[in-house]
Amino acid sequence: MRILGLDYGDRRIGVALSDAFGWTAQGLEMIENGSEEAVLRRISELVEQNGVQTIVVGLPKNMNGTIGPRGEICMAFADKLRETLSVPVDLWDERLTTVAATRALLEADVSRRKRKQVVDKMAAALLLQNYLDARGK
Secondary structure (H helix, E strand, C coil): CCCEEEECCCEEEEEEEEECCCCEEEEEEEECCCCCCHHHHHHHHHHHHEEEEEEEEEEEEEEEECCCCCCCCCHHHHHHHHHHCCCCCEECCCCCCCHHHHHHHHHHHCCCCHHHHHHHHHHHHHHHHHHHHHHHH
């Protein structure tokens, strides 16, 4: 059962994919967040190519657990995916995944330019792995 994880951002959407057993998450790619039509088309292609059965969209909550403007944008994006695709779409609390991804890349001494290329993909992998771990318990 493959699951697709999406870390939605203004400029880029990080994409991660689980293994066939739904145990581990791997960063897959970044989608430039340009036209909504192009983004939805690419996600649809990924769903079809990889036999995805569920999509998980990161829901950035405030530190006190409330949902702010950024979270509302992600919820609207998840609704659009539900309307467009024929797979379930879950929302998952993704607080601090981008911070954790950036910190890990800094600790690995990855250059600023390379960090920019992979941080969104890595954040998507972290949020998807958190989701998979919670489901397994």
